[in-house]
Amino acid sequence: MATLAPIKVDMRTCSEVFSSPVGEPDRTPRHSISEVAAASGLTAHTLRWYERIGLLDPVDRSASGRRSYCDADLHRLAFLGRLRLTGMTVADMLKYVELARLGEQTFEDRRDLLLAHREEVRQRIADLHATLAVLDYKIDLYAGKIADRGGPADLPQTPQRKQTA
Amino acid sequence: MATLAPIKVDMRTCSEVFSSPVGEPDRTPRHSISEVAAASGLTAHTLRWYERIGLLDPVDRSASGRRSYCDADLHRLAFLGRLRLTGMTVADMLKYVELARLGEQTFEDRRDLLLAHREEVRQRIADLHATLAVLDYKIDLYAGKIADRGGPADLPQTPQRKQTA
DNA sequence: GGCTTGCTTCGAGTGCACTCCAACTCGCTA
DNA sequence: TAGCGAGTTGGAGTGCACTCGAAGCAAGCC
DSSP states (O other), X not given: OOOSSOOOOOOOOHHXXXXXXXXXXXXXXXXXXXXXXXXXXXXXXXXXXHHHHTSSOOOEEOTTSOEEBXXXXXXHHHHHHHHHHTTOOHHHHHHHHHHHHTOGGGHHHHHHHHHHHHHHXXXXXXXXXXXXXXXXXXXHHHXXXXXXXXXXXXXXXXXXXXXXX | OOOSSOOOOOOOOHHHHHHSOOSSOOOOOOBOHHHHHHHHSOOXXXXXXXXXXXXXXXXXXXXXXXXXXXXXXXXXXHHHHHHHHTTOOHHHHHHHHHXXXXXXXXXXXXXXXXXXXXXXHHHXXXXXXXXXXXXXXXXXXXXXXXXXXXXXXXXXXXXXXXOOO
Protein backbone atom coordinates (compact mmCIF):
# COMPACT_ATOMS: atom_id res chain seq x y z
CA MET A 1 0.00 0.00 0.00
CA ALA A 2 1.12 3.51 -0.69
CA THR A 3 1.22 6.04 2.10
CA LEU A 4 -1.78 8.30 2.37
CA ALA A 5 0.19 11.29 1.22
CA PRO A 6 2.60 9.72 -1.26
CA ILE A 7 5.86 11.59 -1.33
CA LYS A 8 6.79 12.62 -4.83
CA VAL A 9 9.14 10.03 -6.21
CA ASP A 10 9.81 11.90 -9.44
CA MET A 11 12.88 13.66 -8.11
CA ARG A 12 14.90 12.96 -11.14
CA THR A 13 18.60 13.70 -11.26
CA CYS A 14 19.88 16.92 -12.66
CA SER A 15 21.05 15.46 -15.95
CA GLU A 16 17.86 13.44 -16.34
CA VAL A 17 15.82 16.60 -16.09
CA PHE A 18 18.13 18.47 -18.39
CA SER A 19 18.23 15.85 -21.10
CA SER A 20 14.51 15.18 -20.99
CA PRO A 21 12.79 18.39 -19.93
CA VAL A 22 9.17 17.24 -20.07
CA GLY A 23 6.10 17.97 -17.97
CA GLU A 24 5.46 20.76 -15.55
CA PRO A 25 8.84 21.57 -14.00
CA ASP A 26 9.32 21.44 -10.26
CA ARG A 27 10.37 24.69 -8.64
CA THR A 28 12.15 23.24 -5.65
CA PRO A 29 15.72 24.53 -5.64
CA ARG A 30 17.97 21.50 -5.40
CA HIS A 31 20.79 21.41 -7.97
CA SER A 32 24.23 22.84 -7.30
CA ILE A 33 26.01 24.86 -9.94
CA SER A 34 28.50 22.07 -10.55
CA GLU A 35 25.71 19.54 -11.08
CA VAL A 36 24.07 21.83 -13.58
CA ALA A 37 27.40 22.46 -15.27
CA ALA A 38 27.99 18.73 -15.62
CA ALA A 39 24.47 18.10 -16.91
CA SER A 40 24.37 20.97 -19.37
CA GLY A 41 27.90 20.95 -20.66
CA LEU A 42 28.25 24.61 -19.78
CA THR A 43 30.89 25.72 -17.30
CA ALA A 44 29.95 27.17 -13.93
CA HIS A 45 31.46 30.39 -15.25
CA THR A 46 29.07 30.42 -18.15
CA LEU A 47 26.08 29.61 -15.96
CA ARG A 48 26.84 32.59 -13.75
CA TRP A 49 27.35 34.71 -16.82
CA TYR A 50 23.99 33.64 -18.29
CA GLU A 51 22.34 34.70 -15.08
CA ARG A 52 24.20 37.99 -14.96
CA ILE A 53 23.11 38.98 -18.45
CA GLY A 54 19.54 37.92 -17.78
CA LEU A 55 19.24 34.70 -19.75
CA LEU A 56 18.32 32.99 -16.51
CA ASP A 57 16.19 34.53 -13.81
CA PRO A 58 18.05 35.11 -10.54
CA VAL A 59 18.69 31.62 -9.23
CA ASP A 60 17.62 30.66 -5.71
CA ARG A 61 20.32 30.73 -3.09
CA SER A 62 21.09 28.52 -0.13
CA ALA A 63 21.47 29.99 3.35
CA SER A 64 25.13 30.52 2.64
CA GLY A 65 24.49 32.28 -0.67
CA ARG A 66 25.18 29.42 -3.05
CA ARG A 67 23.10 28.95 -6.17
CA SER A 68 20.50 26.21 -6.13
CA TYR A 69 18.84 25.52 -9.47
CA CYS A 70 15.33 24.14 -9.79
CA ASP A 71 13.98 21.93 -12.56
CA ALA A 72 12.37 24.92 -14.26
CA ASP A 73 15.82 26.47 -14.59
CA LEU A 74 17.02 23.25 -16.20
CA HIS A 75 14.11 23.29 -18.63
CA ARG A 76 14.92 26.78 -19.71
CA LEU A 77 18.61 25.97 -19.94
CA ALA A 78 17.89 22.95 -22.09
CA PHE A 79 15.89 25.00 -24.53
CA LEU A 80 18.38 27.84 -24.60
CA GLY A 81 21.08 25.28 -25.21
CA ARG A 82 19.22 24.04 -28.28
CA LEU A 83 18.90 27.56 -29.58
CA ARG A 84 22.60 28.22 -29.05
CA LEU A 85 23.60 24.93 -30.60
CA THR A 86 21.66 25.88 -33.69
CA GLY A 87 23.31 29.24 -34.01
CA MET A 88 20.99 31.69 -32.33
CA THR A 89 22.95 34.60 -30.90
CA VAL A 90 22.89 35.30 -27.20
CA ALA A 91 21.30 38.65 -27.99
CA ASP A 92 18.37 36.95 -29.69
CA MET A 93 17.99 34.41 -26.91
CA LEU A 94 17.84 37.34 -24.53
CA LYS A 95 15.13 38.94 -26.62
CA TYR A 96 13.13 35.73 -26.40
CA VAL A 97 13.58 35.39 -22.66
CA GLU A 98 12.57 38.98 -22.09
CA LEU A 99 9.42 38.44 -24.10
CA ALA A 100 8.68 35.34 -22.06
CA ARG A 101 8.95 37.40 -18.89
CA LEU A 102 6.20 39.70 -20.14
CA GLY A 103 3.70 36.85 -20.17
CA GLU A 104 0.89 35.87 -22.49
CA GLN A 105 0.72 39.12 -24.37
CA THR A 106 3.98 38.26 -26.15
CA PHE A 107 2.91 34.91 -27.58
CA GLU A 108 2.82 36.38 -31.06
CA ASP A 109 6.26 37.92 -30.84
CA ARG A 110 7.80 34.81 -29.40
CA ARG A 111 6.23 32.71 -32.10
CA ASP A 112 7.60 35.06 -34.76
CA LEU A 113 11.04 34.84 -33.26
CA LEU A 114 10.94 31.05 -33.30
CA LEU A 115 9.53 31.01 -36.84
CA ALA A 116 12.44 33.13 -38.02
CA HIS A 117 14.89 30.88 -36.29
CA ARG A 118 13.26 27.81 -37.75
CA GLU A 119 13.83 29.20 -41.20
CA GLU A 120 17.48 29.76 -40.43
CA VAL A 121 17.79 26.24 -39.14
CA ARG A 122 16.22 24.88 -42.31
CA GLN A 123 18.56 26.94 -44.44
CA ARG A 124 21.52 25.68 -42.50
CA ILE A 125 20.42 22.11 -42.93
CA ALA A 126 20.26 22.69 -46.68
CA ASP A 127 23.77 24.18 -46.69
CA LEU A 128 25.11 21.30 -44.68
CA HIS A 129 23.57 18.75 -47.02
CA ALA A 130 25.05 20.51 -50.02
CA THR A 131 28.47 20.46 -48.40
CA LEU A 132 28.05 16.83 -47.47
CA ALA A 133 27.73 16.06 -51.17
CA VAL A 134 30.94 17.95 -51.91
CA LEU A 135 32.74 16.18 -49.10
CA ASP A 136 31.53 12.78 -50.26
CA TYR A 137 32.76 13.53 -53.72
CA LYS A 138 36.20 14.61 -52.60
CA ILE A 139 36.58 11.81 -50.12
CA ASP A 140 35.83 9.31 -52.87
CA LEU A 141 38.33 11.08 -55.03
CA TYR A 142 41.04 10.74 -52.42
CA ALA A 143 40.06 7.20 -51.57
CA GLY A 144 40.67 6.12 -55.14
CA LYS A 145 43.60 8.50 -55.54
CA ILE A 146 42.16 9.18 -58.96
CA ALA A 147 41.75 12.00 -61.44
CA ASP A 148 44.23 14.66 -60.38
CA ARG A 149 47.30 12.44 -60.32
CA GLY A 150 49.98 14.40 -62.09
CA GLY A 151 47.70 17.36 -62.32
CA PRO A 152 48.30 20.45 -60.28
CA ALA A 153 48.98 19.52 -56.67
CA ASP A 154 46.12 21.70 -55.73
CA LEU A 155 42.63 21.50 -54.34
CA PRO A 156 40.59 19.25 -56.59
CA GLN A 157 37.33 20.17 -58.16
CA THR A 158 33.89 20.14 -56.69
CA PRO A 159 31.08 18.19 -58.26
CA GLN A 160 28.37 19.62 -60.46
CA ARG A 161 25.71 21.13 -58.27
CA LYS A 162 22.80 23.46 -58.38
CA GLN A 163 23.26 26.90 -56.94
CA THR A 164 21.46 26.95 -53.64
CA ALA A 165 21.85 30.55 -52.66
CA MET B 1 31.20 25.32 -89.15
CA ALA B 2 33.59 25.80 -86.31
CA THR B 3 36.88 27.52 -86.88
CA LEU B 4 39.89 25.30 -87.27
CA ALA B 5 41.42 26.43 -84.01
CA PRO B 6 38.34 27.18 -81.95
CA ILE B 7 39.03 29.89 -79.42
CA LYS B 8 38.01 28.83 -75.97
CA VAL B 9 34.52 30.15 -75.42
CA ASP B 10 34.31 28.93 -71.84
CA MET B 11 35.47 32.18 -70.34
CA ARG B 12 32.73 32.21 -67.79
CA THR B 13 32.15 35.16 -65.54
CA CYS B 14 33.64 35.33 -62.12
CA SER B 15 30.44 34.46 -60.27
CA GLU B 16 29.62 31.69 -62.72
CA VAL B 17 32.95 30.05 -62.01
CA PHE B 18 32.58 30.57 -58.30
CA SER B 19 29.08 29.20 -58.01
CA SER B 20 29.75 26.23 -60.24
CA PRO B 21 33.42 25.32 -59.88
CA VAL B 22 33.53 22.32 -62.19
CA GLY B 23 36.13 20.96 -64.56
CA GLU B 24 39.80 21.72 -64.85
CA PRO B 25 40.17 25.34 -63.78
CA ASP B 26 41.78 27.86 -66.08
CA ARG B 27 44.90 29.53 -64.71
CA THR B 28 44.67 32.74 -66.66
CA PRO B 29 44.58 35.64 -64.22
CA ARG B 30 41.55 37.70 -65.11
CA HIS B 31 39.31 38.58 -62.13
CA SER B 32 39.71 41.76 -60.09
CA ILE B 33 39.44 41.62 -56.33
CA SER B 34 36.12 43.43 -56.40
CA GLU B 35 34.70 40.91 -58.86
CA VAL B 36 35.82 38.07 -56.65
CA ALA B 37 34.43 39.83 -53.59
CA ALA B 38 31.06 40.24 -55.28
CA ALA B 39 31.02 36.64 -56.48
CA SER B 40 32.13 35.08 -53.22
CA GLY B 41 30.36 37.27 -50.73
CA LEU B 42 33.64 37.91 -48.96
CA THR B 43 34.97 41.44 -48.67
CA ALA B 44 38.12 42.56 -50.47
CA HIS B 45 39.65 42.93 -47.03
CA THR B 46 38.91 39.32 -46.22
CA LEU B 47 40.28 38.10 -49.54
CA ARG B 48 43.56 39.85 -48.87
CA TRP B 49 43.57 38.47 -45.37
CA TYR B 50 43.01 34.92 -46.66
CA GLU B 51 46.01 35.37 -48.91
CA ARG B 52 48.13 36.85 -46.15
CA ILE B 53 47.54 33.93 -43.82
CA GLY B 54 48.13 31.42 -46.59
CA LEU B 55 44.65 30.15 -47.36
CA LEU B 56 45.18 31.30 -50.90
CA ASP B 57 48.42 31.04 -52.77
CA PRO B 58 49.94 34.41 -53.69
CA VAL B 59 47.58 35.77 -56.30
CA ASP B 60 48.88 36.94 -59.68
CA ARG B 61 49.38 40.67 -60.09
CA SER B 62 48.79 43.06 -62.95
CA ALA B 63 51.56 45.35 -64.22
CA SER B 64 50.44 47.94 -61.70
CA GLY B 65 50.49 45.46 -58.83
CA ARG B 66 46.79 44.71 -58.57
CA ARG B 67 45.55 41.25 -57.76
CA SER B 68 44.20 39.23 -60.64
CA TYR B 69 42.50 35.99 -59.65
CA CYS B 70 42.32 32.97 -61.92
CA ASP B 71 39.58 30.35 -62.05
CA ALA B 72 41.64 27.97 -59.94
CA ASP B 73 41.64 30.57 -57.17
CA LEU B 74 37.87 30.76 -57.43
CA HIS B 75 37.59 26.98 -57.22
CA ARG B 76 39.62 26.92 -54.07
CA LEU B 77 37.70 29.82 -52.64
CA ALA B 78 34.41 28.12 -53.37
CA PHE B 79 35.49 24.99 -51.54
CA LEU B 80 36.94 26.90 -48.62
CA GLY B 81 33.70 28.84 -48.43
CA ARG B 82 31.79 25.59 -48.08
CA LEU B 83 34.08 24.46 -45.31
CA ARG B 84 33.70 27.76 -43.49
CA LEU B 85 29.95 27.77 -43.94
CA THR B 86 29.81 24.39 -42.31
CA GLY B 87 31.85 25.43 -39.32
CA MET B 88 35.41 24.44 -40.10
CA THR B 89 37.83 26.79 -38.40
CA VAL B 90 40.27 28.83 -40.42
CA ALA B 91 43.07 26.98 -38.68
CA ASP B 92 41.79 23.63 -39.98
CA MET B 93 41.26 25.02 -43.46
CA LEU B 94 44.84 26.18 -43.36
CA LYS B 95 45.95 22.71 -42.36
CA TYR B 96 44.11 21.30 -45.34
CA VAL B 97 45.55 23.84 -47.75
CA GLU B 98 49.05 23.23 -46.49
CA LEU B 99 48.62 19.51 -47.03
CA ALA B 100 47.35 20.19 -50.53
CA ARG B 101 50.50 22.16 -51.27
CA LEU B 102 52.61 19.14 -50.42
CA GLY B 103 51.09 17.17 -53.28
CA GLU B 104 50.05 13.56 -53.69
CA GLN B 105 51.81 12.25 -50.65
CA THR B 106 49.20 13.89 -48.43
CA PHE B 107 46.13 12.31 -50.00
CA GLU B 108 45.62 10.18 -46.92
CA ASP B 109 45.87 13.06 -44.49
CA ARG B 110 43.58 15.24 -46.51
CA ARG B 111 41.06 12.48 -46.75
CA ASP B 112 41.18 11.99 -42.99
CA LEU B 113 40.65 15.67 -42.44
CA LEU B 114 37.61 15.68 -44.67
CA LEU B 115 36.27 12.50 -43.09
CA ALA B 116 36.47 14.12 -39.68
CA HIS B 117 34.72 17.19 -40.95
CA ARG B 118 32.05 15.11 -42.61
CA GLU B 119 31.27 13.51 -39.27
CA GLU B 120 30.93 16.92 -37.68
CA VAL B 121 28.63 18.02 -40.45
CA ARG B 122 26.49 14.94 -39.98
CA GLN B 123 26.32 15.52 -36.25
CA ARG B 124 25.31 19.09 -36.81
CA ILE B 125 22.57 18.04 -39.18
CA ALA B 126 21.25 15.69 -36.50
CA ASP B 127 21.30 18.47 -33.90
CA LEU B 128 19.51 20.82 -36.23
CA HIS B 129 16.81 18.27 -36.96
CA ALA B 130 16.28 17.63 -33.27
CA THR B 131 15.92 21.33 -32.65
CA LEU B 132 13.58 21.66 -35.58
CA ALA B 133 11.26 19.24 -33.79
CA VAL B 134 11.40 21.32 -30.62
CA LEU B 135 10.75 24.50 -32.57
CA ASP B 136 7.81 22.95 -34.39
CA TYR B 137 6.34 21.88 -31.09
CA LYS B 138 6.68 25.28 -29.48
CA ILE B 139 5.47 27.14 -32.53
CA ASP B 140 2.34 25.02 -32.57
CA LEU B 141 1.92 25.70 -28.89
CA TYR B 142 2.08 29.43 -29.42
CA ALA B 143 -0.10 29.29 -32.50
CA GLY B 144 -2.89 27.71 -30.50
CA LYS B 145 -2.09 29.76 -27.41
CA ILE B 146 -2.71 26.55 -25.53
CA ALA B 147 -1.42 24.68 -22.52
CA ASP B 148 0.47 27.23 -20.43
CA ARG B 149 -2.32 29.81 -20.19
CA GLY B 150 -2.41 30.85 -16.59
CA GLY B 151 0.61 28.74 -15.88
CA PRO B 152 3.98 30.29 -15.13
CA ALA B 153 4.72 33.00 -17.66
CA ASP B 154 7.88 31.16 -18.45
CA LEU B 155 9.48 29.16 -21.18
CA PRO B 156 7.18 26.29 -22.03
CA GLN B 157 8.20 22.67 -22.11
CA THR B 158 9.96 20.78 -24.81
CA PRO B 159 8.46 17.64 -26.30
CA GLN B 160 9.42 14.11 -25.35
CA ARG B 161 12.52 13.17 -27.20
CA LYS B 162 15.29 10.65 -27.27
CA GLN B 163 18.63 11.74 -26.01
CA THR B 164 20.84 12.20 -29.00
CA ALA B 165 24.15 12.92 -27.35
C1' DG C 1 45.42 69.15 -64.42
C1' DG C 2 42.15 67.64 -61.22
C1' DC C 3 38.91 64.31 -59.71
C1' DT C 4 37.10 59.78 -58.81
C1' DT C 5 37.51 55.04 -58.21
C1' DG C 6 39.84 51.25 -56.92
C1' DC C 7 43.61 49.35 -55.47
C1' DT C 8 48.00 48.81 -52.15
C1' DT C 9 50.12 48.12 -47.25
C1' DC C 10 50.29 47.21 -42.20
C1' DG C 11 48.60 47.35 -37.97
C1' DA C 12 44.99 48.25 -35.00
C1' DG C 13 40.11 47.73 -33.75
C1' DT C 14 35.63 45.17 -33.30
C1' DG C 15 32.04 41.96 -31.69
C1' DC C 16 30.90 37.82 -29.94
C1' DA C 17 30.79 34.37 -26.47
C1' DC C 18 32.78 33.07 -23.30
C1' DT C 19 36.80 32.34 -19.81
C1' DC C 20 39.61 33.40 -16.26
C1' DC C 21 41.54 35.78 -12.13
C1' DA C 22 42.12 37.30 -7.43
C1' DA C 23 40.39 37.61 -3.25
C1' DC C 24 37.09 36.12 -0.43
C1' DT C 25 33.40 32.96 2.29
C1' DC C 26 31.43 28.74 3.86
C1' DG C 27 30.83 24.00 5.59
C1' DC C 28 33.22 20.02 6.63
C1' DT C 29 36.72 16.86 8.31
C1' DA C 30 40.96 15.58 11.10
C1' DT D 1 42.30 25.28 14.52
C1' DA D 2 43.92 24.39 10.23
C1' DG D 3 43.23 22.92 5.81
C1' DC D 4 40.43 21.63 1.89
C1' DG D 5 37.25 22.07 -1.72
C1' DA D 6 33.44 24.18 -3.65
C1' DG D 7 31.31 28.22 -3.95
C1' DT D 8 31.02 33.69 -4.31
C1' DT D 9 32.06 38.47 -6.76
C1' DG D 10 33.27 42.11 -10.47
C1' DG D 11 36.06 43.05 -13.80
C1' DA D 12 39.55 41.95 -16.96
C1' DG D 13 41.31 38.84 -20.51
C1' DT D 14 41.05 35.51 -24.50
C1' DG D 15 40.44 33.63 -29.14
C1' DC D 16 38.32 33.75 -33.29
C1' DA D 17 37.30 35.74 -37.63
C1' DC D 18 37.12 39.22 -39.49
C1' DT D 19 36.91 44.49 -40.30
C1' DC D 20 38.52 48.83 -40.67
C1' DG D 21 41.53 53.05 -41.01
C1' DA D 22 45.11 55.81 -42.81
C1' DA D 23 48.14 57.01 -46.18
C1' DG D 24 49.45 56.50 -50.59
C1' DC D 25 49.63 55.09 -55.66
C1' DA D 26 47.74 54.35 -60.43
C1' DA D 27 44.37 54.45 -64.17
C1' DG D 28 40.65 56.48 -66.49
C1' DC D 29 37.77 60.36 -67.55
C1' DC D 30 36.31 65.39 -68.19
